[in-house]
Amino acid sequence: MVPRSPTRILHVDGDTFFASCEVALDATLSGRPVWVGGGRNGNGIVIAANREAKRFGIATGMACYEAKRACPHGVLTRPQYDEYRRLSQAMFRILEEYTPTMAPMSIDEGFLDLTSMDRHVWRHTTAADYVN
Secondary structure, eight states, X not given: OOOOOOOOEEEEEOTTXXXXXXXXXXXXXXXXXXXXXXXXXXXXXEXXXXXXXXXXXXXXXXXXXXXXXXXXXXXXXXXXXXXHHHHHHHHHHHHHTTOSOEEEEETTEEEEEOGGGXXXXXXXXXXXXXXX
16 A cells, blocks of 8 residues: 555735735835725725834724824825736736645635645655745
């Protein structure tokens, strides 16, 4: 009997996805505090904030006026859902190049079954062996 390979599932989650998309769409935002939200009159809530914005205490669910007060030099962007969907599809197309077995869970998150790739890539016994 051939020993069965261990199941290897990779969880993929786009980091602060909407804010990351905004930076990808506008390179001038790179390295700057960016949050997405606003509502109709700019008085809505933050729905995503990048790491730079989070350093100023900006968090999902915070009122945008509070975010601007906490980080006056930060950038509020309005959601561009069609662009986020397009970038999400591109991200998942790239992931599909590595495994045909994928389960998207949301616009920025999914699971990849890497079990069938065992003979190609796994040289160590645990994922921790791959982390520096």
